[in-house]
Amino acid sequence: MYVENLKNDFYEFLSGKRILLMVHYDIDSICACKILQNLLKYKEILYTLSVIRGIDDLKTAFQENCNDVKYFVLINCGGTINLVDLFEPEDDVIFFILDSHRPTHLDNIYSDGQVRLLWSPEEDSEVPEFNSVYREDSDEEDREEGVGEEEEDEIEGRAAKKRRLNEEAILKRRERRLWEERRFDIIAEYSQYTYHAKASAIAMFHLAWQLNKDDKELLWLSIVAITEQFLLGKIENAQYVLTTGELQAHSNRLKNRSNDSDISTSLKITYEKDLKLVLYRHWSVESSLKYSTYTACKMKLWSHRGSKKLYELLADMGLPLAQSQQAFESMDLQLRKEFHESLEKLSEKYNLDDLVFASFVLQYGYRNKYCASDMVYAMLAVLESSPKENPEECFNLALDCLSRGKKEVVNNAIERAKIITKTMFKTVQGAIDMKQIITAGNFIYYIIQEGSLDWYMFSNQHILLLLAQFILRAYVSMSRNRKAPDLPLIISAPKNLELGTCIILGIPPLRQSSPKNNLGRAFEEAAENINYESLSDFFDTSYFEIYTKDRTRFFDALTTLFDK
């Protein structure tokens, strides 16, 4: 069931009640959760927060709290699975879902009030009609009617009646079988592509706007969420541009001219053109150019020729080598100001066309200037890069990262993000030099071995996604295979050394500009073909989890599947 009027049917509905907030472990949900927490304070809605990493966590959290709480709000989790089957809740329990994963499960859409979706039906595309997916069971009734009629009948007409009833029954059964086959096809077609819709934080920001309780902090949170979706390739370029245009309108509206003039206390959000260089404001120019996915792949910076090209680029820009190896903030003021423009001017010559994209920069106080992508990388580093901390602590750290008082948290996170970027570059360099990216017919794959250095960094979802995109781009730029841009990439990394499991991710080919991903379906089919019980409990089906010892069998099954 869809809830269109968020203000009345969600916010006012929950006023004064106790709820359980189940928040998925990614940046968009953390931002959405923070905005929602801000709003819940006004209505004195008591909440408990629990962190969800997968379907198992969802189940545990529900079972622990189902006796005490009747209203559950799920952020970025649960939209794509059948909640009623999973939880078997009592009748007065209500679930509110705000999930950017698509396609939404049909049982959630057609639920009669127990599961409520907090977006409008237009955001779910190509939903099949109710009648083609659900139908009342009329078979029992026919059989009963048939029996009743028989008893009333006289004995002579019984044989004739029986024949007629049998024919009807056979026709009905045939029709039902056809309907079921059609239903199976419809559902398969509906759920084969997984993709993401607009960020949940933006929906929450709209609610705040309707309640007139929005301000620049909440706007910044939604900016970080949409930037995350863009940087991780979850949404298309066009959608990103549209949404940022909308957010820019909001930022203009929320600008407060009298307060903003005092720099030390005001919070300023400016809409600027930004470069696709990772963390360049907090790093040196040379490192940032060398380790960013975009520039590295366009200029092939892992090879010797590539590094010469890099120096050429720096020389063309008029940036002395010594300056470019220093931290960005300590470069000459003149060079720093001209950095953007000189890079833009040279972008055509070095084939760096899409280097510039529109983004937002946050400034508060005299020393704190962060652009949205900096925040995204910092939060990724906090959430995913340390092997020892448990998820709740990382979650709390990430929430601290977003609050502006804890600057050391953000700076530490940025340092870790730099290490992660460097490691990714080195991994890709190694993979290409040692030709470890293997083509298997209709797809390419790459396996991170357990013994390699820093394997633990890639055992989490989003960093693995960034690495996969880097590898795919690098491979396509190096390969002479004409089919390379059409091949999807499947990457595998060790997940849990004790249990011996590894995580597998599939991403669509480069030529396909939309991020719709049908590899989840491929994984499921391959697993069925080899009769494998999947361990996967991720919400995003393009991630899969299997035992490492079965990996070769699984890949063989995938190869046969793709060859068809």
Add this chain to the structure above:
Amino acid sequence: MFGEKAYILIKELDRSRDSLPPYNTELIGEIGNEIKQLIAQNQEDAQVTEDSHAAESVSYIPTVKIRHAAIKRNVRCILAYHYNRIKCLKTMRWQFGSILPPDVKANLSASEIEWFSQYSNSLVHYMRSIGEDGINLAVDLKPPKSLYIEVRCLVDYGQFELNDGSVLLLKRNSRHYLPRNECEELIRRGVLEHVV
């Protein structure tokens, strides 16, 4: 050297700022003895000075002055010692309530215990006199800014029942948004942590 023992006494109190060390009866006794000794010596010398006549006028006035300064120093140190201990006890009363934990009680002298009970009584008497049936002023030492606060659970506490009957599960590192008066007790015990 005069005043050394008093210095040791003050140093001991200074070393343990957060808790009260045991009441150092012997050191106080020793200092008391030193004071008495000094007074006796002073009286002698003052007498001698008085008695000495113009002929062999011997003046022990400077010595007397030095000893007097030492006496005043010792008295001041003892007073400071007692005053600081009482101050510490006062803050403890506001923090813990009128029952002291046994390990603190073991460190107090008899007169300190008596002072504590009398202070408790006057406080209770005062708190009962304001408002209709009295307000417990010790609940919020800082003025609360909001009715509800966000807290984070630090240990695995288990089930916790709120005033309106609803039950919460407090797991380590879980975050909750609860009414302030329900959480105060747990925050003081260290189970919950207030998140700003």
